[in-house]
Amino acid sequence: MKKIILLGIFIFAIVFIIRLFCGIYIHDEFAEKHFFIKHRPSLKWTFYSPIGMSDNKIEELSEENQIEQKYFNEFVRDQGLSR
Numbered sequence: 001m002k003k004i005i006l007l008g009i010f011i012f013a014i015v016f017i018i019r020l021f022c023g024i025y026i027h028d029e030f031a032e033k034h035f036f037i038k039h040r041p042s043l044k045w046t047f048y049s050p051i052g053m054s055d056n057k058i059e060e061l062s063e064e065n066q067i068e069q070k071y072f073n074e075f076v077r078d079q080g081l082s083r
Helices: 002-021 063-075
Strands: 022-026 033-037
Touching: 002 022, 022 063
Parallel strands: none
Antiparallel strands: 022 033
């Protein structure tokens, strides 16, 4: 019984670590999904750019989309992905 509990805890820990350090981003030009490893832990799994390839500025977005764009910039664009 203890082995089953320990195995469950181990599997949960592995899944949680993968969730923290891995993610998926949607390419801002081609709309393709790509798996990537994050530079710091975050519970956010999917990253996308509300601006995309348009000429809009981040100030023109709603508050929610500004936060989403900042996450995309930090985790994807600043790390050299989505080019």
